[in-house]
Amino acid sequence: MQKTKLKTVVWWVVATFAAVPLTKLAESHLDVSFFSPAIVGLWNWIQSVWGWLGSDVSFPVWAVILATLLIVFLLIPVGVLVYARYEKAWEPKGAPLTEDQHRAFVAIGMAAQRGEKIGFDQIRQDGRLSRIATQNALDHLCNVGLIDAVRDSFGFTYPELTPLGRDYYLELERARGVGQFG
Structure with missing residues (x-):
C-alpha cells in the first residue's frame, strides 16, 4: 500500500516537471495566434448587432424581428394540424382490409x-x-x-x-x- 502511494507521488512530481518543457515546446512549434483574430471578429460582430438592435428608430427593429419569429413559430404547429386534418383517410398498418x-x-x-x-x-x-x-x-x-x-x-x-x-x-x-x- 505504501509503495503504491509513493509511486503515485513520484509520477505526479515527474509529470509536473515535464509539463513545463512540453508547454514551451508546444508554444514554439505550434502557432495558436489564429484564435485571437477569430475572437476579435466575433466580438466585433456581436457589438455591431447589438448596436443595430439598439438603434434610434420609431419602432425598434428587434421588436419587428421578434414578432416575425413568434408568428412563424406559431404557424408551424397550425400548419401541421391543418395538414393532419386534411390528409387522406387513415388505413390500418399492413395491406388495406379485404x-x-x-x-x-x-x-x-x-x-x-x-x-x-x-x-x-x-x-x-x-x-x-x-x-x-x-x-x-x-x-x-x-x-x-x-x-x-x-x-x-x-x-x-x-x-x-x-x-x-x-x-x-x-x-x-x-x-x-x-x-x-x-
Whole structure:
C-alpha cells in the first residue's frame, strides 16, 4: 500500500516537471495566434448587432424581428394540424382490409355503437360471411390491432374495438356517413 502511494507521488512530481518543457515546446512549434483574430471578429460582430438592435428608430427593429419569429413559430404547429386534418383517410398498418375483413370490422363496430357484445356467429351473419372467412378476418383484425378478444365475467369471449379500431371506425363513419356500412 505504501509503495503504491509513493509511486503515485513520484509520477505526479515527474509529470509536473515535464509539463513545463512540453508547454514551451508546444508554444514554439505550434502557432495558436489564429484564435485571437477569430475572437476579435466575433466580438466585433456581436457589438455591431447589438448596436443595430439598439438603434434610434420609431419602432425598434428587434421588436419587428421578434414578432416575425413568434408568428412563424406559431404557424408551424397550425400548419401541421391543418395538414393532419386534411390528409387522406387513415388505413390500418399492413395491406388495406379485404372486403371480408372490412365486413367483419364494420359488424363489430356497429355492435359497439349499439352497446352490444357480439359473438362469432353474429359477426358471420351480420357480415354475410362464411365460417372460415370470418375466422380469417378476425385473426387479421387482431393482428393489425383493430380489435382485441375480451372475456366478460361469465366467460363469454367477444371482440372489442381497440383505441386504434375506434379511430378507424369513426374515420369510416365520417367518410361514408352513418348507417351506410355493409
